[in-house]
Amino acid sequence: MTDLLDRRALNRALLARQLLLERVPLAPLDAVEHLVGMQSQAPNPPYVGLWTRLDGFAFADLAALVETRAAVRILLMRGTIHLVSARDARALRPLAQTLLDRVIKGFEDVLPDALAAAREHFAEKPRSAKELREMLAERWPGHDATELARAVHYALPLVQVPPRGVWGKSGLARHTNLDTWLDGVPGEPGTLDGLVLRYLGAFGPATVRDAQRWSGLTGLGAVFDRLAPRLRRFRDADGRTLYDLPDAPRPDPDTPAPVRLVPDFDNLTLSHEDRSRVITEEHRKRVFTVNGIIRPTLLVDGFVHGMWAMDAARGTATVRVVPFAPLPDADAVEAEARRLLAAAHPAAEHAVIVEPV
Numbered sequence: 001m002t003d004l005l006d007r008r009a010l011n012r013a014l015l016a017r018q019l020l021l022e023r024v025p026l027a028p029l030d031a032v033e034h035l036v037g038m039q040s041q042a043p044n045p046p047y048v049g050l051w052t053r054l055d056g057f058a059f060a061d062l063a064a065l066v067e068t069r070a071a072v073r074i075l076l077m078r079g080t081i082h083l084v085s086a087r088d089a090r091a092l093r094p095l096a097q098t099l100l101d102r103v104i105k106g107f108e109d110v111l112p113d114a115l116a117a118a119r120e121h122f123a124e125k126p127r128s129a130k131e132l133r134e135m136l137a138e139r140w141p142g143h144d145a146t147e148l149a150r151a152v153h154y155a156l157p158l159v160q161v162p163p164r165g166v167w168g169k170s171g172l173a174r175h176t177n178l179d180t181w182l183d184g185v186p187g188e189p190g191t192l193d194g195l196v197l198r199y200l201g202a203f204g205p206a207t208v209r210d211a212q213r214w215s216g217l218t219g220l221g222a223v224f225d226r227l228a229p230r231l232r233r234f235r236d237a238d239g240r241t242l243y244d245l246p247d248a249p250r251p252d253p254d255t256p257a258p259v260r261l262v263p264d265f266d267n268l269t270l271s272h273e274d275r276s277r278v279i280t281e282e283h284r285k286r287v288f289t290v291n292g293i294i295r296p297t298l299l300v301d302g303f304v305h306g307m308w309a310m311d312a313a314r315g316t317a318t319v320r321v322v323p324f325a326p327l328p329d330a331d332a333v334e335a336e337a338r339r340l341l342a343a344a345h346p347a348a349e350h351a352v353i354v355e356p357v
Helices: 007-017 028-034 045-051 059-067 086-101 111-124 129-139 145-155 192-203 208-215 221-230 281-287 330-344
Strands: 071-075 081-085 158-160 174-177 232-235 241-244 260-262 297-300 303-313 316-323 349-354
Touching: 007 192, 028 045, 028 059, 028 081, 028 086, 045 059, 045 260, 045 330, 059 071, 071 086, 081 086, 086 145, 086 192, 086 208, 111 129, 111 145, 111 174, 129 145, 192 208, 192 221, 208 221, 221 241, 260 330, 281 303, 303 330, 316 330, 330 349
Parallel strands: 316 349
Antiparallel strands: 071 081, 071 158, 158 174, 232 241, 260 297, 297 303, 303 316
């Protein structure tokens, strides 16, 4: 009989894969690759995401990776911006293109020429969305420049360039071609088999639908069937078949899980069809907004127990915690918040506010 994994067992397995049971001494770029990228709709969440996972991580470490082009921000899984290594940008983008091509409709008559013009436009220098729209409007006045620009962004592998994505800096989002930005950096297209195996390493055990939810791709059942001889099968409390790498960590469900501050848009809460292994449906409705924002979450005993936010103004940096239920150890939450403030805003005065339940 296939082994049963209950909710706590799945939770502890996920936390172990996501480097959230204990901070690990892993190089930041290695961690980003282990996680198969980090969602980066906003520029700053990956900094907190690595801080909460890695021992000895400094925000300047990731900033240096972005500035030296070792890590890039590019449209990938689910059609969202992800921070990935340069190598993974080359490996993953061709796989994601299948998804991205599905949203490109209505410009078949001009798209090939528009893509050629845009590719040349971006090769000259990094461009803003406004600059792209203006170029397209001038060349194809009979088409909606905003929608045509959207099609270009989905069709071309474009990276956002610094200072966007560098902690402590700001700037208009500007893009250039992936090949232009990574000129001379080797890389090979990935495979669907490799993608699924990496997904299981970072998010397993998981169902086929979980992998499809994370990637945005369809038809992965055939990939799982092909990989089945290499995978171990489990079932969850609802009888669904879960697949996993045979030697991947599956800790005891009673393994202690420390307080963790998880940033907004983190893939921890985005990568399964059934997210109950880390967040209840009641709490999901508070964390996921109707306009697509996924708020930062507080983990207590491995599960989402509240939300938090950090801001800095007039020399003071503050973390505000909003628990969904009474905190079993409020001191541990405050201590973790102060550690984050020390890493993110070392020169500021620090304050932690825990809202009443």
